[in-house]
Amino acid sequence: MTDQISRFRPGLLKFEGELAPVNEVLALLRAAGGRPFFMGGCVRDALLGIGSKDFDIEVFGLSVAQIQKALSARFEIISVGAAFGVIKLKDLPVDVSVPRRENRVGAGHRDFEVFVDSTLTPKEAAERRDFTINAIGWNDANGELLDFYEGERDLKAGVIRHVSTKFAEDPLRVLRAMQFAARFEFTVAPETVAVCATLHPNDLPAERLYEEWSKLILKGRKPSLGLKFLRECGWLQYFPELAAIVDVPQDPVWHPEGCVWTHTLHCMDAFAKKHIGDPREDLVVGFAVLCHDLGKAVTTVMSEGRWRALGHEEAGVPIARQFLGRLTREQGLIDEVVPNVANHDKPSALFRAQSGDNAVRRLALRVGRIDRLLRVDLADRQGRPPQVVGDTTDHGAWLLAKAQGMNLDKGVPKPIMQGRHLVARGLKPGKEFKRILDAAFDAQLEGAFADEVAGNVWLDTYLAGPDFASNNS
Numbered sequence: 001m002t003d004q005i006s007r008f009r010p011g012l013l014k015f016e017g018e019l020a021p022v023n024e025v026l027a028l029l030r031a032a033g034g035r036p037f038f039m040g041g042c043v044r045d046a047l048l049g050i051g052s053k054d055f056d057i058e059v060f061g062l063s064v065a066q067i068q069k070a071l072s073a074r075f076e077i078i079s080v081g082a083a084f085g086v087i088k089l090k091d092l093p094v095d096v097s098v099p100r101r102e103n104r105v106g107a108g109h110r111d112f113e114v115f116v117d118s119t120l121t122p123k124e125a126a127e128r129r130d131f132t133i134n135a136i137g138w139n140d141a142n143g144e145l146l147d148f149y150e151g152e153r154d155l156k157a158g159v160i161r162h163v164s165t166k167f168a169e170d171p172l173r174v175l176r177a178m179q180f181a182a183r184f185e186f187t188v189a190p191e192t193v194a195v196c197a198t199l200h201p202n203d204l205p206a207e208r209l210y211e212e213w214s215k216l217i218l219k220g221r222k223p224s225l226g227l228k229f230l231r232e233c234g235w236l237q238y239f240p241e242l243a244a245i246v247d248v249p250q251d252p253v254w255h256p257e258g259c260v261w262t263h264t265l266h267c268m269d270a271f272a273k274k275h276i277g278d279p280r281e282d283l284v285v286g287f288a289v290l291c292h293d294l295g296k297a298v299t300t301v302m303s304e305g306r307w308r309a310l311g312h313e314e315a316g317v318p319i320a321r322q323f324l325g326r327l328t329r330e331q332g333l334i335d336e337v338v339p340n341v342a343n344h345d346k347p348s349a350l351f352r353a354q355s356g357d358n359a360v361r362r363l364a365l366r367v368g369r370i371d372r373l374l375r376v377d378l379a380d381r382q383g384r385p386p387q388v389v390g391d392t393t394d395h396g397a398w399l400l401a402k403a404q405g406m407n408l409d410k411g412v413p414k415p416i417m418q419g420r421h422l423v424a425r426g427l428k429p430g431k432e433f434k435r436i437l438d439a440a441f442d443a444q445l446e447g448a449f450a451d452e453v454a455g456n457v458w459l460d461t462y463l464a465g466p467d468f469a470s471n472n473s
Contacts, residue, residue, distance in 0.1 A: 007145055008143045008144055009047070009138065009143050009145060010142075010143030013043075013046050013138065022055065022092065025057070025075070025094060026057070026140060028071055029062070029067065029096070032066055032069070035059065035060040036058070036140075037057070037059075037060070037137040037138060038057055038058075038137065039126075039136075039137045040056045040134050040136075041056070042054065043136045043145075044133050044134055044151070046138075047136070048184070054093045055095070056094075056097065057094060057096045060098075060122060061118065064085055067096055071087065075089045075090065076089070077089065085098045099118060099125035100116050100120075100128075101120070122137060122148070127149075127166060128163075128164075128166055130167060130173045130176060131151075131161060131163065131177070131180065132149045132161045133151045133155050133160065133186075135148070135163050136151040154189075158187060159188075160177050160180050160186050161189040162189075167192075167195060168198065171201050171204060172204055172208055173199075174196045174233065177192065177233075178212065178229055179220065181225040181226045182220030182222055182225050182226030182227075183221060185221055185222050186225075187225070196235065201235075206327055209327050213327050220272050221272055222272060223272055227268065241320070242261075242294075242323065244298075245297050248300050250263065250296070250307055251308070253306075255384055256384060256385070257383070260293050260296045260300075263384065264289075265383075266384065267383030268289055268379075269383075271285065271289045272286075274378070274379070285372055285376055285379075288344070288372070289379045291316065291319075291320035293309075294316040294320055295317070295319060296309040297319070298312075300312070313344060316341050324337060324338075340367055343367050344376050344380060347373060347374060348377070348393075348395045351395030351398050351399060352395075356447070357406060360403055362445055364411070364413060365412050368411075369409070369410050370399065370400065371400070371410055374396050378391070381393055416440075416444055416451065416455045417437060417441070417444070417452075417456075417458075418437070421459060422436060422459075425463065436463075436468070440459060
């Protein structure tokens with residue numbers, strides 16, 4: 001694939017159909033006296049034969065105001081980003097920018113002065129980019145590649161290498177190297193590893209960390225490569241919950257692959273092979289797989305000649321919350337991930353016990369979606385080489401069939417009895433409502449009734465019975 005990369009690539013990027021207006025953007029920029037080049041990820045991906053959804057055009061010879069004037073007659077300009085030399089166009093996945101310089105003025109991630117400078121040469125502008133593979137430009141007018149820092153060479157070799165000493169000005173680039181290694185299955189150059197080892201996350205906000213970790217989860221073809229790099233450059237220490245599982249031993253009968261860290265790497269690669277393309281679902285499952293055995297760091301002991309980690313599922317809950325809390329303030333996501341950590345061993349446990357429908361209902365209620373949990377379980381089972389596990393397991397097939405039979409594979413049990421049923425019986429809303437409805441839902445989960453008709457019979461019996469009377473005496 002990479003052998004086809006050459007110094008001139010006419011037609012490398014083509015804009016047809018919905019993207020046809022991009023050709024007009026280029027024509028307007030040239031008519032105004034500008035020299036537009038495609039830069040960054042869209043060029044990299046095109047050289048690798050990967051389709052892009054977003055396109056960056058860097059324009060030399062025009063100011064921001066001149067670009068806006070040239071384009072505004074035909075396109076609606078979005079003002080966000082203009083102060084930093086970036087012009088966005090409504091309904092078109094294109095960012096048009098002018099070269100800029102950035103000077104660090106402090107230690108914080110926001111401590112930069114950004115100067116728009118249309119006089120910079122293409123080589124000077126490319127110097128501020130992070131990796132050589134992202135510093136390649138392409139001139140659609142003649143098909144020329146602008147490759148001042150040997151990005152083409154590194155694409156061929158599968159290497160992630162920093163462009164210049166300016167790389168060290170933004171520590172977030174360490175995590176970008178992590179997710180790029182996972183996405184492209186590239187290795188990070190030794191000199192870049194060395195530079196990364198000198199950097200510190202400082203005050204990088206959670207949302208910036210999350211963006212890179214989510215790309216590892218959603219786009220990583222082999223997440224283990226990114227995670228190994230993180231350990232190699234010393235950045236695993238900044239995620240101590242993960243660092244704690246390195247070298248934690250496991251029973252070789254169940255885990256011939258080695259320690260918990262090694263197991264987790266294999267599990268992440270197994271998960272990555274089973275992306276379903278739903279970003280939310282893949283994020284929840286991916287983070288759950290990453291966190292599923294964090295509790296082993298605090299529960300693993302040698303007992304009766306074997307390494308055991310009894311209770312590691314529940315012990316991992318606060319650890320997973322702490323780790324995820326470093327990455328995101330989205331509590332809803334954390335609340336969806338953590339139950340899958342706490343219950344990741346339940347599919348096999350219920351199968352061994354041949355548990356009834358009520359246990360499956362309660363499990364669905366805890367985890368939200370049985371299908372999510374089974375994806376975590378499968379990655380866990382497949383992450384134990386040289387053991388070979390197919391795309392299904394006996395316990396997974398059994399649990400999925402039971403859940404589907406109750407329409408619980410992708411949802412939780414919904415309470416059948418509602419407040420309106422109590423009002424219909426002459427009861428007035430109040431604190432007693434919750435106790436009655438909780439009792440009704442508990443009975444429903446135990447299989448006492450499965451529809452509204454049977455629920456009404458149960459409710460009448462309950463309200464006439466001693467349990468209700470004793471609580472209202």
